[in-house]
Amino acid sequence: MKAAMCFVVALAVWLLLFWSLHWTVVLGGVLAAALVTALLVHRFPAGAAKMLNPRRWFFAAIYLPYFLYYCVKANLDVAIRVLHPDLPIRPGIVKVRTHLSSSMAKTFLANSITLTPGTLTIDIDGQELYVHWINIHTQDPQRRYAEIVGRFEPLLRRIFE
Numbered sequence: 001m002k003a004a005m006c007f008v009v010a011l012a013v014w015l016l017l018f019w020s021l022h023w024t025v026v027l028g029g030v031l032a033a034a035l036v037t038a039l040l041v042h043r044f045p046a047g048a049a050k051m052l053n054p055r056r057w058f059f060a061a062i063y064l065p066y067f068l069y070y071c072v073k074a075n076l077d078v079a080i081r082v083l084h085p086d087l088p089i090r091p092g093i094v095k096v097r098t099h100l101s102s103s104m105a106k107t108f109l110a111n112s113i114t115l116t117p118g119t120l121t122i123d124i125d126g127q128e129l130y131v132h133w134i135n136i137h138t139q140d141p142q143r144r145y146a147e148i149v150g151r152f153e154p155l156l157r158r159i160f161e
Contacts, residue, residue, distance in 0.1 A: 003037055006044040010036040045104055059158040070151060071116050078117040078134065092136045093122065096129050096149045105160035112152045119148060 014029035015021070050056070081087045100106050110121040110129060118134040131148055138144060 002044055003041045006041045007033050007037045009044075056159050059155055063152075063155045063159060066155060067112055067115075067152070074117045074119070081134070088137075089134060090136050091132065091134050093130055093132050094136060094144050094148070096131060096141070096145050097127050098129055098149055098153060099127070100153060100157060100161065102160050105156050108156055108160065109149065109152055112156075113148060 010033035011029050014032055015026070018025045018029070081089055098106060098109060100109060106124055106129075110124055113119050113121045113129070113131055120132040121129055122132055123130040129149065133144075133148065136144075138147075
């Protein structure tokens with residue numbers, strides 16, 4: 001099943017890149033997908049077939065504008081901090097704990113945090129993420145969790161777990 005999913009994903013990427021269903025393109029895609037599958041099937045994530053569930057795609061469609069909202073909000077916050085010299089900047093590294101179990105979900109969470117301006121995921125150690133935060137305004141671990149991880153984690157859990 002893992003090899004079949006790897007083949008289908010590689011073929012889909014090929015067809016999207018060429019944007020043609022001409023028989024030569026499809027044949028080339030089948031050959032390229034077979035080669036990619038033979039070389040990289042061991043790197044393909046286990047349980048990728050569960051991503052075909054439409055419920056997961058629904059939550060992914062919700063996650064995209066949700067993430068973009070927080071990304072724009074963080075962009076404005078960082079821009080205001082840069083342009084206004086009186087706003088505080090208290091950078092530091094904080095440790096937050098995630099409840100996600102799959103490595104794919106943790107990777108998406110770390111990338112979502114990093115792509116949000118003002119935060120940068122430095123390391124993932126088991127269930128803990130080390131995040132550089134531009135303005136640490138609380139020492140309470142629950143508030144840090146809510147502000148950094150809590151906004152993304154529930155949707156990512158529905159998508160990946």
